[in-house]
Amino acid sequence: MKTISFAVPCYNSAAYMDKCIESLLACGDDIEIIIVDDGSTKDDTPQKADAWQEAHPGIIRAIHQENGGHGAAVNTGLAAAEGLYFKVVDSDDWLDENAMRQVMAYLRSQLERDHATDLVIGNYVYEKVHEGTRTVMGYFNVFPTEEEFGWKDVKHFRQSQYLLMHSAIYRTELLRETGLKLPEHCFYVDNIFVYVPLPFVDTMRYLDVDMYRYFIGREDQSVNESVMMGRIDQQLRITRFMIDAVRLPDDVVEPKLRRYMLNYLSMMMCICSIFCRMIGTLEADEKRHAIWEYLKENNPGAYGAVRRSALNVGTNLPGELGRSLGISGYHLAQKVFKFN
Structure with missing residues (x-):
């Protein structure tokens, strides 16, 4: 068995995919890299994927499919994965070689265990290459650092701290057991990937290393502010999926996990509200009201806590003052936490 399967969704990625793949190859020979060419037509991504497979048989596989979006590419990678663990690495990102030595050593130690750790977590780094800046997002204040642990051992997440696809390495069979299938032709599916499986996770291990870069x-990046406004319907679609997938508090027994998932859902609702208010049209405001009504009707146990959360109290104040306060709060958070 391979230690880990890396899925690399690629869509017209020829200009930057090589750096990503080279960083994965540095992890050793007991890995597999599944390059999923998601219907690329504007460059030579398909040819590059095939060349990588030819150069590294037994490690790299190239899979070509019709365009289905990031979620479809992750689904394909998971279906094909043969490793004990599974990680998604986007084709414009990369893994740090020094950090991965420690991560791989731990993953290898799980191969002979009857019950391998469900979720392995590392830090991620926002690399603003054009600005020459970086921001490390770590969890040393949240998780024990020297042992396997469960949700009861988790400390308090700060408002800016969430588990992202970048920081997560799941046990492959756990993901399959959840029946996880990400929506196709939609951005922001990474939120589902690090939210829906969590109630199935019993054991975790945190390595305080800056793993994911x-x-x-990029101007066309999905987290670019103007792009996010243009894709507000996709953000709303993902949030509705999450509302339906886990009923809070009923579906989550562990109190600390329940609190974390409520905070994550609050963050998603805040993003929906803020970007609807940024757009500033009557239609966008109707969409903002509609997503809150959807939460109230379809996940009523979560509605009150999410609505009263610190993220959403000011975000949804009525009138132009409420709109201005919500947008100002978002831009302040941008400066403090250095995202997009």
Whole structure:
């Protein structure tokens, strides 16, 4: 068995995919890299994927499919994965070689265990290459650092701290057991990936190393502010999926996990509200009201806590004052936490 399967969704990624793949190859020979060419037509991504497979048989596989979006590419990678663990690495990002030595050593130690750790967590780094800056997002204040642990051992997450696809390495069979299938033709599916499986996770291990390097700054990037406004319907779609997938508090027994998932859902609702208010049209405001009504009707146990959360109290104040306060709060958070 391979220690880990890396899925690399690629869509017209020829200009930057090589750096990503080279960083994965440095992890050793007991890995597999599944390059999923998601219907690329504008460059030579398909040819590059095939060339990588030819150069590294037994390690790299190239899979070509019709365009289905990031979620479809992750689904394909998971279906094909043969490793004990599974990690998604976007084609414009990369993994740090020194950090991965420690991560791989731990993953290898799980191969002979009857019950391998469900979720392995590392830090991620916002790499604003064009600005020459980086921001490390770590969890040393949240998780024990020297042992396997469960949700009861988790400390308090700060408002800016969430588990992202960048920081997560799941046990492959756990993901399959959840029946996880991400929506196709939709951005922001990474939120589902690090939210829906959590109630199935019993054991975790945190390594305080800066594992994942998240490139940020391209104009067409999905987290670009203007792009996010243009894709507000997709953000709303993902949030509705999450509302339906886990009923809070009923579906989550562990109190600390329940609190974390409520905070995550609050963050998603805040993003929906803020970007609807940024758009500023009557239609966008109707969409903002509609997503809150959807939460109230479809996940009523979560509605009160999410609505009263610190993220959403000011975000949804009525009138132009409420709109201005919500947008100002978002831009302040941008400066403090250095995202997009």
